[in-house]
Amino acid sequence: MSSHAILLLSCPDQPGIVAQVSNFIHRNRGNIVDLDEHVDKAENVFFMRLEWELNGFLIPREALDAAVNDLARPYSPLQCALHFTDIRPRAAIFVSRDSHCLYDLLARHEGGELEMEIPLIVSNHEDLRRVADRFEIPYHVFAVNGRDKAQQEAAELRLLRQHRVDTVILARYMQILSSQFVEEMPNQVINIHHSFLPAFVGARPYHQAYDRGVKIVGATSHYVTADLDEGPIIAQDVMAVTHQDTVADLVRKGKDLEKVVLARAVWAHVRRRVLTYRNKTVVFQ
């Protein structure tokens, strides 16, 4: 399969953007394989994702960034990102003690569903080293405690940079990242929260759900921001529960939500299908 270019673009809405951008691709003999767009009429913002084949495209890859910037300049203020499908995201998976999301991601990765590299796994516990070993992925433990959290995070960030990591997946990582850490990686840190946000933020959401007596529980995957559990939501799903379900049942059943919802969010992120604005996401299917 030939490489594709993917352009993500958002700007104030105005007539003719789609026509102009798709004309640009056609003029340069690009074959568009996917074009998604969305207009938020309340905010007057235009969003676009364009994927085209690089094979036969007249503009060489190294000149493409400049060409795209020229093209998009009139639409300013805009956000614009250019990706190539043969340059795969490099993701670090952060875990604590629960293995279900980690196994799920690794199995999907091995099965070819998630087109990314996983150069390393980071944890605050030794527990899941055996899982990492089975898949032959380096496993780094940073036992975080109050005293040296800043230091540990600095070491983690050094390690991520060293491995050119551009995506962090918090796969039930039960440690709050500092805002310094998060701000180093805007819209690059994906978390799974085990509730239907904004219900039950914070600790022990299944206990909270049980105490409230809800008839449905959920899971939410979102980009991490400095505000805990408040970042842009990428994916959510829910399941029905009844008075018969104990907290242990919620925890058990909820794991299926967590791993599937996290994987959907990671898939969309890796496929460059997510744009963010105003603490929300546009997720092109």
Added chain:
Amino acid sequence: MSSHAILLLSCPDQPGIVAQVSNFIHRNRGNIVDLDEHVDKAENVFFMRLEWELNGFLIPREALDAAVNDLARPYSPLQCALHFTDIRPRAAIFVSRDSHCLYDLLARHEGGELEMEIPLIVSNHEDLRRVADRFEIPYHVFAVNGRDKAQQEAAELRLLRQHRVDTVILARYMQILSSQFVEEMPNQVINIHHSFLPAFVGARPYHQAYDRGVKIVGATSHYVTADLDEGPIIAQDVMAVTHQDTVADLVRKGKDLEKVVLARAVWAHVRRRVLTYRNKTVVFQ
């Protein structure tokens, strides 16, 4: 169809309750048509719903309450309620301007799905009088404003008493009932809130959901308590939404959730399938 008796019972869990109660029915030649039970092991509370045919039952209806109390006394402290299927609940429907829940309830009622009487409809607006007229149900308007709310509620309660109303259905009634009103009718006032509680309590939940960028919206039916949107949840349901959905789309799609969820809660209430404890419900299917 012969009449049935329905016994709802909750008490501290202990061995032998089911055996003793069902023996009592059999001994008196009752034919059990439904027996549901639940034990909350965390709280050590036992719940039971027992429905049996009165036809051929040895204990006459007028003596049954005393007999049941004798039977249940050893399990004290207990909550116990006895109902007969030929004594139907009498429900007042409270509405404001939106007609979808009202039409839905009236159509179900006419179709025989909801076995209750609807002696009257109450509103704070004239708008839906035409709907009431179509179904030939008296329509009473109490235009509430700050000054005379206490007076108006007192008048409403008098009217409810006069019609022997035992169930109030808030079918998108956009007026907060005072705690005095609510306390007159414990576990008898059923509301539909247009969000997946406890997310988005209070006003304009679809706007809140839109602003938060959730990927799923919901509706919640619950008994009303003095704490707004905090009462025991009877039924909930949700639907997926995307970045393409405007607030108007959420409002439109959400109506289907609201009417269906409210109707499910009313159905369970009317069938005497709901028990409450600790701000939660047991809903036997």
Added chain:
Amino acid sequence: MSSHAILLLSCPDQPGIVAQVSNFIHRNRGNIVDLDEHVDKAENVFFMRLEWELNGFLIPREALDAAVNDLARPYSPLQCALHFTDIRPRAAIFVSRDSHCLYDLLARHEGGELEMEIPLIVSNHEDLRRVADRFEIPYHVFAVNGRDKAQQEAAELRLLRQHRVDTVILARYMQILSSQFVEEMPNQVINIHHSFLPAFVGARPYHQAYDRGVKIVGATSHYVTADLDEGPIIAQDVMAVTHQDTVADLVRKGKDLEKVVLARAVWAHVRRRVLTYRNKTVVFQ
């Protein structure tokens, strides 16, 4: 609100269609309010729905059809339809004895959700005349039996033509339309089948579902073709059931699916959001 034009178009996929069509609108000072497109890559078919404001548009309405045909001719073989939002669909609702779908459609219509006219209701039974009367819509009974079915359908079609009906909604109409009837109204007759098609075609699908012991039941809304229950599917939904559900429970719970799924399909049809091809639909949200 000014009137809008809606263009539905499908043709073999080729580069530049979106650009050319949207250029055409902009050149003529049309403000695009919605543009949806889809490419079926397996079949190489392109689909588009374009909605724009007529206010200020340079081409007068009476010349638009010709202009659009000129524009679209190079993409032949194509299907192309032009609609105006101020010319509302005219729908006849066909019913038998169950009222839930009928009430639901009429309540939505009155609430402004379904932008169409309902000049008449047709039935093979007298039962639901009272519903029609309540909403003051003419109710026509054609008691169909084997002998005179052809005659009755001919009379029905005459009536539909007389009322300029362009959409027939089978709202639990329990009578099979002949292929002659159906072929008179291609992609204009919308049915609700009370199963998750293609499971349980034909009669008594809830009984079939019960006998098979499924854990989920569904409803399907589709365009009617000469092959019973085989037409293009517009909308489907499902709900979980258990071994506790009797056939009567399935029937009762299923009604909520039926009415909501049918209404979703009608909404999409009325909003000109449905295109068909190869016995399938494209439904733009």
Added chain:
Amino acid sequence: MSSHAILLLSCPDQPGIVAQVSNFIHRNRGNIVDLDEHVDKAENVFFMRLEWELNGFLIPREALDAAVNDLARPYSPLQCALHFTDIRPRAAIFVSRDSHCLYDLLARHEGGELEMEIPLIVSNHEDLRRVADRFEIPYHVFAVNGRDKAQQEAAELRLLRQHRVDTVILARYMQILSSQFVEEMPNQVINIHHSFLPAFVGARPYHQAYDRGVKIVGATSHYVTADLDEGPIIAQDVMAVTHQDTVADLVRKGKDLEKVVLARAVWAHVRRRVLTYRNKTVVFQ
């Protein structure tokens, strides 16, 4: 945790069964931890699952089978099975080339969710040996082709007997078992079929679903009988799809359904929560 006994019982419904059975447990100082019952009124069949603590129970384990048979005899014809939670099911997992269900089961097993032994994995291909190796479970390949299928199945059955396997999990095993094989293990072979049965039986259900243009796809886990895809359904789930989903999308998204639905069925089976009758199941939650 002390061991529990689990009694599964079904028989013609008659008054007093619950009372008599629960009296029997109490009389012998058993502490009931779970009692579920169901009556199929259409068929007049009673179903019961009773779980109680063996600690302190007066009847010794080796005499329990006889005591239960004495107790149940009057309810004949009955089906009755006695299990002990410290005697765990022994499951063989059968796979072909797709790894998602296998990984999912092994990860759940390691996490303690599935209380069973997995003495071996069987396949008709070498592909997934690496997965088995990672979890250190013996992997046996029986390359089946037309000529020697009977021989191969005989060898498989010998191997299963040798390992005292009582449960076979077909985790996307793409080979049809002969009726001889299946009849050796009634209600012991659990399959996952990648459609919402009874829709799309047989081969390539996602292709069938795509061609039919359904708006929802599903997965079904069922006990295997001699009739392909016709056995008693244990669990089902579905997800929405749109015209945008290609066959490849259905395959990818469907994997999440398949693994979760299969795991739910296996969980219920292993917890002895499934009873079968008339090609249907009762699944106690």
